[in-house]
Amino acid sequence: MPPATRIPIVDLAGVRAGDPDALARVAREIHDACTTIGFFYIVNHGVPQAAIDAAADAARTFFAFPVETKRRAAVNKRHRGFNALGDATMYQAKRPDYKEFFSIGLELPEDDPDVLAGQALRGPNNWPDFMPSLQPVLYGYYEALAACGADLLRAVAVSLGIDEHFFASRYTKRMQRTQMVYYPPQPPQSSLADADQFGVAPHTDYGCITLLWQDQVGGLQVREIANGTWVDAPPVPGSFVVNVGDLLARWTNDRFRSTLHRVINASGRERYSIATFYDPTYGATVDPHDLGTPAAESRYEPVAAGDYILGRINDSMGYRKKLAGEGSTA
Numbered sequence: 001m002p003p004a005t006r007i008p009i010v011d012l013a014g015v016r017a018g019d020p021d022a023l024a025r026v027a028r029e030i031h032d033a034c035t036t037i038g039f040f041y042i043v044n045h046g047v048p049q050a051a052i053d054a055a056a057d058a059a060r061t062f063f064a065f066p067v068e069t070k071r072r073a074a075v076n077k078r079h080r081g082f083n084a085l086g087d088a089t090m091y092q093a094k095r096p097d098y099k100e101f102f103s104i105g106l107e108l109p110e111d112d113p114d115v116l117a118g119q120a121l122r123g124p125n126n127w128p129d130f131m132p133s134l135q136p137v138l139y140g141y142y143e144a145l146a147a148c149g150a151d152l153l154r155a156v157a158v159s160l161g162i163d164e165h166f167f168a169s170r171y172t173k174r175m176q177r178t179q180m181v182y183y184p185p186q187p188p189q190s191s192l193a194d195a196d197q198f199g200v201a202p203h204t205d206y207g208c209i210t211l212l213w214q215d216q217v218g219g220l221q222v223r224e225i226a227n228g229t230w231v232d233a234p235p236v237p238g239s240f241v242v243n244v245g246d247l248l249a250r251w252t253n254d255r256f257r258s259t260l261h262r263v264i265n266a267s268g269r270e271r272y273s274i275a276t277f278y279d280p281t282y283g284a285t286v287d288p289h290d291l292g293t294p295a296a297e298s299r300y301e302p303v304a305a306g307d308y309i310l311g312r313i314n315d316s317m318g319y320r321k322k323l324a325g326e327g328s329t330a
Contacts, residue, residue, distance in 0.1 A: 006231055007222065008033045009239065012148075013044035015155050027158035034159065034244050038259030039222050041239040042211075046151065047144045049238070052213055055141035055180070058134050059272050063100060063182035065130065070100070073128035079103055079177070079313055081126035085184075098265070101181040104138060106174060114173070119282055120310050121175065141274070142178045145211055149176070149278035152209065152242065160252060160291055170284040175207070175306055176276065183219070183263060183271035204258040205245035206312035207279035208305075212241040217271040223260040233261070247279065247308055250300045253288035282306030 010029050014022020033040035062070070067084055075081040082102050104125045108115050115123045127135045153167040202223065214220060220233040220241065233241055249258035265271045280286070287302035289295055 006224075007037060007039050007041060007233055007241075009041040009043060009236065010242075011044050012042050012046070012151060012155070016044070016046050016151055023155060023158055023164065026155045030155055031159035034156075034256040036226070036257070037222060037224060038244045038257035039233060039261070040242050041236050042148075042152065042242055043236070043239045045148050045240060047141075047148050047240075051141050051144050054137045055274055056213070056215065056272060058131075058137045059102075059180040059182065059274060062102060062128070062131055062134060062180065063272070067100075069130055070102075070128070072130060073102070073126055075103065076126050078105070078123045078126070079121050080105060080123070082128070098186055099181055099183050099263075101179045103177055103179045104142060105177050107139065114282070120306065121313075122282070138178070138180065142176070142276070145178065145276040145278065146174065146176055148240070149209065149211060149276070152211070153278075156209070156248075160255070162291060166291075167280070170280040170305075173281045175279040175282055175309060177279070178274065178276045181273045181275060183265040183273075185268050185270060186265050202260045202262040204249075204260055205243060205277065206247065206309050207245040207277045208248045208251070209278050210241075210243050210245055211276045211278060212243075212273060213275075214241065214273040215271060217265065217267045217269050219263045219265045219267065219271055220273075221262050221264065223262075225257055225259060230262070245277070245279075246312070247286055247305060250303070250308075251286050251288060251291055253291070253293040253297065253299055279309060280305040 008029060010026055010033070012026065015026050030040065070082045071084065073082045075083050080103055082100070084100055085098065105121065107125055108122055109124060110116075112122070125135075125139075150168065150171065153171070154164040157164045157166045212220075214235050216235045218232065218234050221230045222233050222243075223230055243261065244256045244258045246258045249256050263271075282305060284305045285302050286300075286305050286308065288298045288300055289302075
């Protein structure tokens with residue numbers, strides 16, 4: 001039996017099988033979830049369990065290395081690589097997040113036209129020389145999540161009353177980012193100041209949709225929009241947690257809700273997760289008018305997806321602030 005949760009569970013099996021009735025049903029379920037809590041689980045998503053298990057094992061192996069070793073793959077200007085404790089501070093949080101993470105993106109060679117043109121966040125990944133086994137495992141997972149994200153966006157499109165293939169042309173060279181995340185056990189909260197420490201402080205995600213694998217430790221919480229209370233998003237075996245990001249909320253003119261969420265690892269155990277931010281091509285135009293919003297009712301001006309995501313990364317990552325101070329525009 002899955003754990004009790006107020007967050008809906010959506011079965012993608014029929015969507016993947018090409019069943020039009022299942023696509024319509026799933027679209028309704030997604031619409032209900034995205035216009036209320038902004039979160040849902042997906043099961044029967046098509047990502048092989050072996051790929052998930054291998055990526056999770058790789059994360060545990062990677063984060064067990066000494067921090068001095070992990071810094072040999074320190075995050076670079078393309079937002080690829082290792083981020084240590086203290087490298088990320090969400091919005092108005094009083095303390096940096098209590099986590100480490102390692103980021104990858106779409107693997108592009110140095111002679112790719114967008115890389116040569118200096119497009120931000122593009123290029124080859126920053127794989128660790130001390131763990132050569134990580135690249136095939138994590139990039140295999142990355143590609144499997146891309147296929148899952150494409151299936152999911154077909155249902156999202158139908159849920160918005162537009163052609164199911166609308167998003168495909170906006171994802172030809174996706175800005176997908178995948179992060180392995182490690183949360184050390186948080187110290188007990190013995191004072192008011194300690195209550196300001198989070199594994200990840202309350203925030204909304206930057207991009208279009210997020211697909212999250214989480215281990216069995218728990219700690220993810222979602223803020224219900226209707227009453228402002230925090231509800232648990234417990235681990236559901238065989239699932240990914242999916243949430244609307246700010247870019248999709250903007251695209252839908254806020255019909256879909258990008259919801260605050262946080263992580264508090266009060267378990268006394270190490271927690272691992274793998275977050276995939278499934279986002280469009282850098283130059284894809286995000287315009288509410290394209291999803292049926294009349295121009296007179298649009299709350300947002302058109303924006304390039306990559307420019308928006310880059311701006312949000314710059315606001316939250318400590319190393320980006322340092323680059324900005326040095327005059328970098330990467």
